[in-house]
Amino acid sequence: MGAGPLRLPESATPFKSRAPVPYSRQRIGLEDWGTLGRASPSLQLCPSRSHKVKQNEVTCAPVPFTADDHQFMNEALAFARIAFSEREVPIGAIVVREGKMIGRGRNRREFLADPTHHAEIEAIREAARSAGTWRLEGATLYATVEPCAMCAGAAVNARIARIVYGCADPKAGYCGTLGDVPRDGRLNHRCEVEGGLLAEESAALLQLFFRARR
């Protein structure tokens, strides 16, 4: 990699805000990065049943993400874009409680040489600092990519009520893909999990990052 910040090409704007689309609980995993935008729209993976379904065939109940959910996920995406410009894997996260953003984070693993410095950890730490307590009851964690086992564990430890993520991560996602830490009934706290919000934008940003790195 050469020096200097990565620039988003003017022509590639897959994550510019689009007209609000009612996203369903569609999973767009990392394996789909290479085909995003080119894949036939007639087939898509149904998350709850993991079999291919025809477009318009209603097999998954649409998740009623609210306008606030969209707005907060767009904030998380803004932090993912900052990470992108810093040559970090572009993942962003924010923590919201009572309608207010109390924690923000982006992946800074490379810069800080810290394997635990994921976007969600940074956001949870800032939220706890601003709340003045480690208990973030009633809070929602928005992450542009499905949280890993460590971040899902941090959310459970922080007593976060709800996790909303963008695209699924088949290599590290532990909120339903490889495992399900937040909804493990043996733990003393569980989080609600909803995935697929602005998934295309999140995945497109990752796709662009890894393409630029090659």
Ligand SMILES: [Zn+2]
């Ligand atoms: Zn993580």
